[in-house]
Amino acid sequence: MTLSFLDSLILVIPLLGSIAYLTLAERKVMGSMQRRLGPNQVGSYGLLQPLSDGLKLLVKESVLPSQANKGLFYLAPFITLTLSLLGWIPIPFAKASPLADMSLGLLYLMALSSLGVYGVLLAGWSANSKYAFIGSLRSTAQLVSYELPFALLILIVVIIPGSLSLSHIIEAQEPVWYLVPLLPIWVLWVMVVVAETNRAPFDLPESESELVAGFFTEHSALPFAYFFLAEYGSMILISVLSSILFLGGYLLPGDISTSPVLESLVLGVKSCFLLFLLIWIRASFPRVRFDQLMYLCWAGLIPILFGLVILVPSILVAFDILP
Amino acid sequence: MVMSNLIMYFCFVPLFTATLMVINNRLGVKKGDPAKVSPYECGFAPVGTSRQKFSVSFFLVAILFLTFDLEILFVYPFAMSLCHLSLLGYWVFIVFSLILTVAFVYELGIGALNYATKASSSSLTSSQNSPRDSNRTKQEANKENSSQE
Numbered sequence: 001m002t003l004s005f006l007d008s009l010i011l012v013i014p015l016l017g018s019i020a021y022l023t024l025a026e027r028k029v030m031g032s033m034q035r036r037l038g039p040n041q042v043g044s045y046g047l048l049q050p051l052s053d054g055l056k057l058l059v060k061e062s063v064l065p066s067q068a069n070k071g072l073f074y075l076a077p078f079i080t081l082t083l084s085l086l087g088w089i090p091i092p093f094a095k096a097s098p099l100a101d102m103s104l105g106l107l108y109l110m111a112l113s114s115l116g117v118y119g120v121l122l123a124g125w126s127a128n129s130k131y132a133f134i135g136s137l138r139s140t141a142q143l144v145s146y147e148l149p150f151a152l153l154i155l156i157v158v159i160i161p162g163s164l165s166l167s168h169i170i171e172a173q174e175p176v177w178y179l180v181p182l183l184p185i186w187v188l189w190v191m192v193v194v195a196e197t198n199r200a201p202f203d204l205p206e207s208e209s210e211l212v213a214g215f216f217t218e219h220s221a222l223p224f225a226y227f228f229l230a231e232y233g234s235m236i237l238i239s240v241l242s243s244i245l246f247l248g249g250y251l252l253p254g255d256i257s258t259s260p261v262l263e264s265l266v267l268g269v270k271s272c273f274l275l276f277l278l279i280w281i282r283a284s285f286p287r288v289r290f291d292q293l294m295y296l297c298w299a300g301l302i303p304i305l306f307g308l309v310i311l312v313p314s315i316l317v318a319f320d321i322l323p
Numbered sequence: 324m325v326m327s328n329l330i331m332y333f334c335f336v337p338l339f340t341a342t343l344m345v346i347n348n349r350l351g352v353k354k355g356d357p358a359k360v361s362p363y364e365c366g367f368a369p370v371g372t373s374r375q376k377f378s379v380s381f382f383l384v385a386i387l388f389l390t391f392d393l394e395i396l397f398v399y400p401f402a403m404s405l406c407h408l409s410l411l412g413y414w415v416f417i418v419f420s421l422i423l424t425v426a427f428v429y430e431l432g433i434g435a436l437n438y439a440t441k442a443s444s445s446s447l448t449s450s451q452n453s454p455r456d457s458n459r460t461k462q463e464a465n466k467e468n469s470s471q472e
Binding site: 004005007008009011012057058059060061062063064065066067074077078081082085086089099100107127128129130131133134137140141144145147148151152155158159162163164212217218221222223226294298299302303306309310313314316317322 | 375
């Protein structure tokens with residue numbers, strides 16, 4: 001009982017810390033890419049900036065708009081952050097060390113990412129503000145549409161090991177990381193990941209120049225911080241997931257014997273590379289228009305992925321290389 | 324062990340987030356004035372209701388998502404059991420995919436996802452803005468005529 005409580009604590013506290021420092025990393029990296037300093041006042045090199053931000057958001061007044069639906073207004077950020085934190089249960093950080101080794105871990109993750117839409121929908125509806133409403137409409141359409149390529153991409157990857165358990169998928173990559181045989185799918189995966197996590201250039205829900213802040217326009221203080229934490233938490237989660245699916249998770253290339261500490265370090269380095277990639281993409285590309293975004297999904301990604309879903313098992317059957 | 328971990332985590336996370344929210348509610352000052360708690364609208368007093376109509380395209384996307392996501396989930400068991408299936412199972416999957424493709428081509432063909440044209444021809448925008456729009460187009464047409472002359 002106490003042990004499992006400690007397990008939960010050991011997972012959640014570093015997770016919140018890494019989310020906080022991811023925001024600092026993003027601001028620093030964006031600053032360097034735009035030839036400015038980024039935060040550098042609080043602590044040396046701005047290292048205490050996330051802590052002061054967090055403390056500020058914790059003690060600020062959380063304004064409840066007069067026409068808002070009170071219960072749903074506070075329920076929405078609660079749901080969003082809770083779902084984002086719950087996604088970490090089946091992630092194996094090292095050999096045989098997830099919180100709970102689920103045999104259907106990927107299915108569980110997809111179910112959670114589908115449920116995330118409810119937070120967005122409730123936030124936009126309950127705030128009773130036009131910006132929030134339009135933002136939540138767009139965001140829902142985007143999340144729901146990109147759910148399809150996301151599911152198709154995972155489907156293509158899991159055909160090869162024939163298992164939905166994350167540790168099985170990693171073990172199946174011991175001969176070669178899936179990045180090598182599935183390189184075109186990796187490119188599509190990066191596009192879908194950017195859209196699923198609502199990052200620029202696909203950050204239509206919170207396009208500041210049009211919709212103020214999208215579906216959480218009316219949220220302030222901690223409810224706002226919850227949406228923020230959830231977004232960055234799902235960024236980290238999906239980076240870890242992509243390094244598990246494509247980059248061999250905690251495996252080093254070759255037959256190098258590893259210890260659990262080294263394994264989790266390897267997973268961390270791979271995920272950090274992917275997080276940097278997401279920030280890099282944000283700094284490099286301008287935002288697309290909403291109809292372009294939907295057209296890319298429905299007329300670009302989904303047809304090509306239908307094709308690949310037929311192609312990959314066909315290759316496996318034709319060459320008789322099924323597991 | 325695994326089960327107790329799961330249950331503990333499922334209880335711990337909602338409690339944790341809820342507790343922080345309560346702390347924020349207690350610590351934060353509560354000074355609402357009418358301007359602060361009114362819905363945000365670029366500094367203006369809010370105009371009309373925020374429960375507005377929206378384009379039918381959003382609804383279509385949701386409906387299409389339901390059907391296609393269901394169909395994708397049908398393929399998951401196939402992907403899991405591909406190594407146990409005979410060649411027959413593979414061909415059944417191909418036929419299933421073909422039917423899916425036909426449905427998808429039909430859906431794209433009728434322009435169900437054509438946002439740009441939907442938005443310009445939808446009855447919602449045209450009925451709301453028609454008088455002003457027609458005036459504007461007339462003025463623009465006049466301007467163009469005069470400039471050509």
